[in-house]
């Protein structure tokens with residue numbers, strides 16, 4: 018049961034009364050007449066074979082208010098795309114699958130590359146970006162929601178709560194982010210969010226002062242959650258990273274473009290579990306190791322756009338400040354876990370913090386060495402201006418793929 022605290026920066030929607038999902042859905046059906054809702058599901062083909070997505074699709078079948086479901090399918094060959102069509106066919110809502118690795122979308126990507134506009138790097142950000150383009154082209158949704166496809170604790174209530182603040186026709190929120198405790202099997206999870214992002218934001222505040230941007234990011238209870246909803250226009254104007262920096266990138270862009278009064282977060286669930294990636298200490302191109310590097314780089318780049326300057330010494334100080342704050346937080350997490358009868362492996366937590374500290378420096382060096390890198394995917398507004406008919410061709414390509422002309 019959450020409290021009713023408001024942090025004074027963004028509005029917090031709590032779950033104070035455990036309102037039944039049917040009551041929320043009845044309202045959402047009404048809201049949908051004024052503000053139709055589209056759902057984007059960024060997915061890897063491998064997730065169709067895992068335990069989470071099967072249950073997610075079963076829940077989605079019973080959702081009465083969605084105008085459209087857009088599935089971004091990554092890492093699928095032709096047979097796998099055809100399998101995905103069958104897998105999602107049971108959805109009663111209008112739905113389309115973006116076969117991102119198929120010849121039609123690859124050809125459009127090559128054309129984008131000729132204009133210097135391709136997302137280039139594969140990853141969740143790229144997948145979401147193409148889905149956002151399709152949603153814009155199909156023009157069915159006034160509100161667009163998005164969640165991961167590896168949620169093991171999914172239920173329709175989560176989706177209803179995610180859409181509600183932005184879909185309500187008398188509320189004027191542009192963007193809503195989900196939060197929840199990542200607790201499963203008696204353990205506290207959310208390792209990157211808890212052990213890296215939170216202490217990093219606080220270390221940056223110690224070094225650069227309480228910049229409104231840092232205060233704002235720190236006001237999210239779960240800045241890395243993959244669940245958010247926004248007005249369709251918001252999605253068209255933002256520049257997001259192609260990689261694991263997606264979540265931080267989206268939070269930064271909505272802050273740049275909108276007043277914090279138009280931004281909110283919502284309590285989605287009492288507990289949340291998903292597929293856990295390995296820390297991958299030995300391989301910086303995988304797992305939480307890679308994720309922490311991507312996130313640190315995204316944050317540095319966004320801070321640079323706020324006028325913050327960085328130096329090699331600055332990154333060394335940041336590493337030391339972060340490390341101390343992270344160790345203090347481990348103490349707090351540990352005590353909280355003990356009182357709640359949960360387990361917390363302090364040794365594993367401290368090892369993760371050592372790796373994240375090293376990665377803050379590593380990401381800093383990458384930032385200093387490659388100032389000319391193309392870190393963010395251009396906004397769809399820019400693409401529309403450079404190649405005016407690309408969106409309609411994207412739409413046609415997706416339609417043809419989904420008719421099975423592959």
Ligand SMILES: O=C(O)[C@H](O)COP(=O)(O)O
Nearest residue numbers: 206207208209210241293
């Ligand atoms: O949100 C996070 O911190 C990362 O996705 C890692 O989450 P996990 O520790 O629950 O796997």
